[in-house]
Amino acid sequence: MTDLSHVESWIFDLDNTLYAAECQLFAQIDVRMAAFIREHLSLDHDEARRLQKHYYVKYGTTMSGLMTEHNVCPDTFMEFVHDIDLGVVPENPSLALALTALPGRKFIYTNGSVRHAENVGQALGILHLFDEIFDIKAAGYAPKPMRESYELFLKSHGVDPTRAAMFEDLTQNLEAPHALGMTTVLVCSDAAWLADEPHDKRPARIGETAPHVHFATNDITAFLQNVRTAAPAA
Numbered sequence: 001m002t003d004l005s006h007v008e009s010w011i012f013d014l015d016n017t018l019y020a021a022e023c024q025l026f027a028q029i030d031v032r033m034a035a036f037i038r039e040h041l042s043l044d045h046d047e048a049r050r051l052q053k054h055y056y057v058k059y060g061t062t063m064s065g066l067m068t069e070h071n072v073c074p075d076t077f078m079e080f081v082h083d084i085d086l087g088v089v090p091e092n093p094s095l096a097l098a099l100t101a102l103p104g105r106k107f108i109y110t111n112g113s114v115r116h117a118e119n120v121g122q123a124l125g126i127l128h129l130f131d132e133i134f135d136i137k138a139a140g141y142a143p144k145p146m147r148e149s150y151e152l153f154l155k156s157h158g159v160d161p162t163r164a165a166m167f168e169d170l171t172q173n174l175e176a177p178h179a180l181g182m183t184t185v186l187v188c189s190d191a192a193w194l195a196d197e198p199h200d201k202r203p204a205r206i207g208e209t210a211p212h213v214h215f216a217t218n219d220i221t222a223f224l225q226n227v228r229t230a231a232p233a234a
């Protein structure tokens with residue numbers, strides 16, 4: 001068993017972490033982002049795609065680049081890219097049970113919007129198990145992996161990083177949490193459609209790890225089922 005008995009705050013990334021990357025929900029968002037850039041900046045598909053990935057690498061998220069360089073309204077952008085078919089996300093009662101068993105507070109911490117987190121959380125049947133959703137707006141539009149984003153999260157919710165665990169599919173998004181003293185868990189997948197993502201910025205593959213990763217798993221439910229916690233949830 002993995003001993004996480006020191007953890008009292010459980011912090012989960014949303015996309016490709018709380019649902020398996022293999023269901024390709026994020027692939028839909030990825031396509032919508034390119035479509036938004038194509039329309040908004042009147043570019044052809046290839047140019048739009050290149051710019052999307054350029055901003056993702058340079059600014060942490062595509063949206064952050066669009067806001068900085070093109071004054072794009074974040075709400076307009078997110079409404080467009082999150083207009084997707086949630087039918088590909090199956091309900092996950094095993095994950096719901098595993099989350100229920102965790103003592104302490106549970107958070108969704110996403111570079112997306114509260115509405116997207118609510119939609120996905122509802123589809124999974126786990127939304128009611130979270131105490132708070134910390135989205136990009138709450139982060140003052142400073143995305144993960146920027147350190148100030150995590151600092152704002154910790155401060156906003158009075159979370160002690162040494163008693164917190166962070167779950168993420170992106171290795172880079174665990175660097176700051178590790179530096180801040182959090183326990184880091186990398187959620188890996190084997191989604192072939194992610195192959196064209198910039199090499200060091202794509203969701204972690206099965207077997208991948210990094211010096212700032214304490215634990216890695218390719219099954220978040222199984223991982224949570226096998227952690228030793230402080231005490232059963234009340």
Ligand SMILES: [Mg+2]
Nearest residue numbers: 013015016169
């Ligand atoms: Mg993610």
